[in-house]
Amino acid sequence: MDDKWIDNIRDKMADYDVVPPDGLLDAVRNDVRSRMRRKRFIWWSVAASIALLVGLFVPILFDKVDDSIPLLVDVSDLDKHRKKEAFRRPAEKALFSATTISKHIGSPGVSVSAMNDPNSSSQLVIEDSQGKFEKSPEVEDNLDAKPNRGSSSSSDANDVDTFSDVNTFSKEKSVSKSSLSVGVSASANGLGGLLNSEDKDIGGNAITSSTQMPFTRMGGGVLTDAPLDDKPIPSFVEIFDHKIPVRFSIDFSWHVGHHLNIGTGLCYSYLRSDIMYGYSDFPLLKASQNLHFIGVPVNVRYTPWRYRKFAFYTSVGFMAEKCIWGEIKEEYQSNSGYTYEGSDERPFQFSFNAAAGIQCNLTHKCAVFIEPGVGMYIKNGSRLRSIYSERPLTFNINVGFRFGY
Amino acid sequence: MAVNSDKERDIAFLIKKNKELATKEIYSVYAGYVVGICSRYLSSDDDIKDVAQDSFVKIFISVGSFRYSGAGSLTSWIGRVTVNCALNYLRDNNRLRFTSTQFEIPDLEEEPPDTECLSSDELAALIRALPDGYRTVFNLYAIEGKKHKEIAKILGIKENSSASQYLRAKAILAMKIKEYINNK
Known part of the structure; x- marks a missing residue:
């Protein structure tokens, strides 16, 4: 077939003009104005979200264990907990060995006080609810603490380990401090509780049953500056400062109905806690706990309402996480920090999540969303203390992008 | 479309100086051209109006990034934007189906039609x-x-x-x- 007629059509169509419909220019102007407004709103929202994430995340990156409070001891050998060394502060002598103190940490029923005897040298007493339990040797002697099971005589120094008789503990309860999380979780103040047990001390105050760290031995503290005057002895505390957990995830979801999506994915969570063991006036040991979790979430998302470029939705889901790595770093005044790498426990952590969110379509393939929600972390029986165990019910906020294919 | 090259150059110059005025000028010169392209790709008047509106919105928003490169460049750019809008519209509405139709396909060896007499x-x-x-x-x-x-x-x-x-x-x-x- 001769294609000259096609060329003729091409020539006529190349200059083909049609009178534009009425109101086209006004419609174009209004559309341009609203798109520019929306574009500005989207970019400001994205900038604000990034600024919020950076502002909350950067302090974690640069946060260090506080060195401003000087530690009192220079621990040189913590592995050998039976080693009977005196740890020395200038012009002072240790009253108890570090391991002796550490053994008492967490033991219910043990209190530490000073004897205010002007005629004797400074002495410390470790006692239980039944009376004086153990008396430190006088400073000059520089002897190790000896256990005293109900009698005033000292037994062999090698028996320092067993304190199973005691059953109450007079130190202050552990304090878990946590703050709002960024990226994913936020602590819910007042929920989850601060106490792990119903034990009470002599004074009837609720206390925690302190658990030994699952992958470190507490052997770094020595009481060398016991108050000798009339001031009350500060209580022994262990403080967990749980930092904002950070979570990054990649999710895949599939449309299964008009309003329903089912999704799964992979996520990485980083939990950090700063720990301080010691007295409220002076710390004995500072440590930093870092936990790394990998998790697989499963979520169902329901979108009941869409309006132009916005979609409002709710989601519920479940996540299984595994601690893939944990480490604790202990720091001492000597600057020769100890690092115990690897954790004894790498527990699973299961949680349920619910959220409500808003999604805004930036293009027809890309959307930005913000999604506040709650997470409920199920007890896993692990000895690891983290924001998951301390605050099982947490608020969280997710922001991110979704890409459609 | 035969737009005077001087006119194109004037509009390109206006784009740099006063975008608001340039968009007005673009509409007055190219509105018929844009709607004409839309009416070649789409069958419904409503669709034609929607796509023409989308095309002009895209042209007005991105006119600042247009670089004049000689006679006909502005017309080509506007034509390309409009064709793309029309194709996206057809694609998004699942109208680009390439299956066999109800039409009986005639013999291709027949005499070509006379298109000279048609407007x-x-x-x-x-x-x-x-x-x-x-x-x-x-x-x-x-x-x-x-x-x-x-x-x-x-x-x-x-x-x-x-x-x-x-x-x-x-x-x-x-x-x-x-x-x-x-x-x-």
């Missing part, structure tokens, strides 16, 4: 009467001058499909032109 409006109406898929391929190949390889990439089909779709479109259009002329 642009009549030809445009006959092209609009083609099925969406055939019409799109015909527009891209016969009027925009694209190769089948390019068309296949744009539409996400095979090159052979593009060629066969065009042949069928040509045959059906020829038949329709002849019917129209006979009935006139």
